[in-house]
Amino acid sequence: RVLFRSAGYQDLMELNLVTNTEVRQSMIDLGADPDRIEVCYTGIDAEEMAAAARQRNATRAMFDIPDAMPVLAFAGRMTEQKRPLLLAEILHELAHRGIPFYAFVVGDGHLRPDLEQRIRKYRLGPSVHLAGTLDHGQWLELLGAAEIFLLPSLYEGISIALSEAMGLGVVPVVSAVGGQAEIGRAHV
Numbered sequence: 001r002v003l004f005r006s007a008g009y010q011d012l013m014e015l016n017l018v019t020n021t022e023v024r025q026s027m028i029d030l031g032a033d034p035d036r037i038e039v040c041y042t043g044i045d046a047e048e049m050a051a052a053a054r055q056r057n058a059t060r061a062m063f064d065i066p067d068a069m070p071v072l073a074f075a076g077r078m079t080e081q082k083r084p085l086l087l088a089e090i091l092h093e094l095a096h097r098g099i100p101f102y103a104f105v106v107g108d109g110h111l112r113p114d115l116e117q118r119i120r121k122y123r124l125g126p127s128v129h130l131a132g133t134l135d136h137g138q139w140l141e142l143l144g145a146a147e148i149f150l151l152p153s154l155y156e157g158i159s160i161a162l163s164e165a166m167g168l169g170v171v172p173v174v175s176a177v178g179g180q181a182e183i184g185r186a187h188v
Helices: 002-008 021-029 046-054 056-061 084-096 112-121 136-144 160-167
Strands: 016-018 037-039 071-075 102-108 127-132 148-151 170-174
Touching: 002 102, 046 056, 046 136, 046 160, 056 136, 056 148, 071 084, 071 136, 084 102, 102 136, 102 170, 112 127, 136 160, 148 160, 160 170
Parallel strands: 016 037, 071 102, 071 148, 102 127, 148 170
Antiparallel strands: none
């Protein structure tokens, strides 16, 4: 893995840049010089965030979502890492408790048929829009129409989608793995 290579070849590099303190600590644990490792957090484009925020009402109207309806957004590959089947369980529990919602699910992968099957089984179809793969602008428009960003990943580094959600003022509900918990505490 790159982490091991970077730590092993540090004598050839002036500085290592990593995306979070967890990676930094892992490199130190492997014997890398802590004075030559800096954390450089992932950023977002403020202009793209502003454009998506301006699109909020139009996006909600396009899907006939009432103003008071909470909207959840999920984006990721439909793989074990992103746990889309856990997402289905979360949405099922919300419906079971009588909590109204609409959910945008963005992404594709080998678990999509299983996710679709669970959505049918739990009768969530009217509340869930499976968008598949979208271009970045389309994703941001859906995210900008949401109140909550769900990312129940099994593991992550730092999700750019999480940074985008926070940039849009969308409340993140994410697994405390990798750098996810750290991103909200980052100070520049």
